[in-house]
Amino acid sequence: MTFRPCGPKKKRPLEAKRMTIVIGMLSDSGVVIAADTEETSDVKRDVSKLEEAFNGCGGTLVVGGAGGVPHIEGCTELIVDAFKKASGENIGELTEQFKEIIRTFYQEYVLCWPTAEERQANDFSLLIGAAMRKEDNREFSLWIAEKGVLRSVRGFRGHAAIGSGSAYANNLMDRRRLGQSLAEEILTAIHVVMKVKCDMPYCGKNTDIYWLDGTESCFPVRKNPLTRASIIERAESLFAELEMVNLEQFQSLIEADHEMPHSAGKEEINKQIRQLRKQFAALILEGFPPHMRCEM
Numbered sequence: 001m002t003f004r005p006c007g008p009k010k011k012r013p014l015e016a017k018r019m020t021i022v023i024g025m026l027s028d029s030g031v032v033i034a035a036d037t038e039e040t041s042d043v044k045r046d047v048s049k050l051e052e053a054f055n056g057c058g059g060t061l062v063v064g065g066a067g068g069v070p071h072i073e074g075c076t077e078l079i080v081d082a083f084k085k086a087s088g089e090n091i092g093e094l095t096e097q098f099k100e101i102i103r104t105f106y107q108e109y110v111l112c113w114p115t116a117e118e119r120q121a122n123d124f125s126l127l128i129g130a131a132m133r134k135e136d137n138r139e140f141s142l143w144i145a146e147k148g149v150l151r152s153v154r155g156f157r158g159h160a161a162i163g164s165g166s167a168y169a170n171n172l173m174d175r176r177r178l179g180q181s182l183a184e185e186i187l188t189a190i191h192v193v194m195k196v197k198c199d200m201p202y203c204g205k206n207t208d209i210y211w212l213d214g215t216e217s218c219f220p221v222r223k224n225p226l227t228r229a230s231i232i233e234r235a236e237s238l239f240a241e242l243e244m245v246n247l248e249q250f251q252s253l254i255e256a257d258h259e260m261p262h263s264a265g266k267e268e269i270n271k272q273i274r275q276l277r278k279q280f281a282a283l284i285l286e287g288f289p290p291h292m293r294c295e296m
Contacts, residue, residue, distance in 0.1 A: 017041065018049055018072065019202030021165035022064035022127045023192055025173065026142040026158035029182045029292075030213035031129035033062045034189040036197050038204040039069070046205045053080040057087070058133035062210045066163035067124025075105045075126065083130070091132055091141045098128065098143065099150045106148025123147070125162040131212035138214030165196035165203045172196075182213055183288040187280070190235045207232050213292065231287040238279055245272045 022035040035049040053061040061083045065072030078101045086094060113119045126145040131138060142153040144160045153160045157176070161169035172192045180188065186209060193207045209232065249269050284293055 017068055018066050018163065020049060020066045020163035021161065021169055021193060021196045021200070021203045022049060022066055022163055023161045023169050023173065023189060024064075024127045024129050024142045024144075024153065024159060025176070025185050025189060026129075026140060026153055027180070027182070027185060028140075029185075030211055031062075031131060031140050031142055032182070032185045032189050032209065032211050033064055033127065033129045034193050034207060034209040035064045036193055036203045037206040037208055038197075038202065040202055044204070048208050050208050050210055051076055051080065052210060053083050055084050055086050058214075059083065059086065060131045060212050060214075062129045062212060064127045064162070065124055066166075068122055071105075071109055071122060071124040072126070074109070075102060075124070078105065079126075079128065091130065091139050094130065094132075095141070095143070095150070095152065098145075102126070102145045102150050103148055110148065127160060127162050129210075129212055131214040133214050140212065140214070163203070165200040168200055169193075169196050181294055182211060182292040183284045186211060186288075186292075187235055187284070190232055191239050194236050194239055207236075211292075231283065234283055234287075238276060238283065241272075242276055245269060245276065248272075 017040055019040055020036055020038070022033070024034075025032045033050060037046050037048060039045045039047045039049075050062055050064045053063075055061075061080065063076045063079055065076060079098055082097045082101060083094065086097075110119055110122045110124070113122055126143075128143040128145070130141050130143075132140075142158065142160060143150055144153055144162065145151075146162070157174065157178070159170070159173040159176070161167075161173070169192050172195060173188070176188050177184075189209055190207060193209075197203045197205075197207070252266060252269060
């Protein structure tokens with residue numbers, strides 16, 4: 001017979017989870033990976049959810065995760081180790097290695113739990129971006145791992161998202177213009193993460209963004225020197241202004257009394273749009289090198 005102590009049960013501490021939003025966009029000019037920085041447990045913490053790695057073949061890698069922190073960090077460590085030891089520049093070989101690592105890890109640490117609730121509680125997803133260089137050639141890849149299955153992100157729009165805000169983020173990225181420059185892709189990523197942070201629970205704090213273009217290796221936007229240091233904050237401020245202008249434009253269109261509109265007039269709205277266009281152009285010019293400002 002088993003006796004249990006009387007009294008109220010102690011509340012079990014919440015395990016740190018990354019409910020999060022992590023997005024990735026793939027194009028002919030590179031890979032952009034972005035994420036919020038809010039981590040939820042007993043308290044909300046501001047942490048980076050993106051890990052970068054380099055190997056001796058000129059390759060760069062970024063990994064982001066959603067779900068339980070121990071599983072994300074454990075699986076990411078194995079992926080990073082495999083990437084650093086990679087002796088070739090072949091994306092196909094990397095894909096097969098990553099598939100085996102994720103499948104084995106998922107079987108050992110998630111599928112081992114006896115109930116569906118426990119498996120769900122231990123579930124996690126990863127988003128992985130890589131750029132490989134061989135002489136003058138560059139090769140880019142974006143992978144998503146869910147339920148222990150790794151798949152490549154393909155298609156003419158080439159994007160993916162994981163975390164609690166993934167459906168919303170994918171809907172926003174579906175609207176992005178084809179043939180954008182890498183600088184425009186980064187601004188798009190800033191806007192998508194900003195919208196998700198504003199509208200979805202468990203997504204918040206700051207934004208981290210990395211680009212992989214095969215020329216400047218892997219660079220975090222937040223940590224760039226000089227004017228690029230504030231590029232995310234500047235872009236978010238401009239996007240907030242743009243939303244206000246769009247609202248004023250909508251109010252002007254539906255205004256019942258066109259003789260005495262309560263909202264801003266058409267000419268004033270057009271003036272604000274022209275000013276914002278100049279500010280976005282200046283941001284791209286000051287914040288990014290020439291090769292990132294060219295459209296594909």
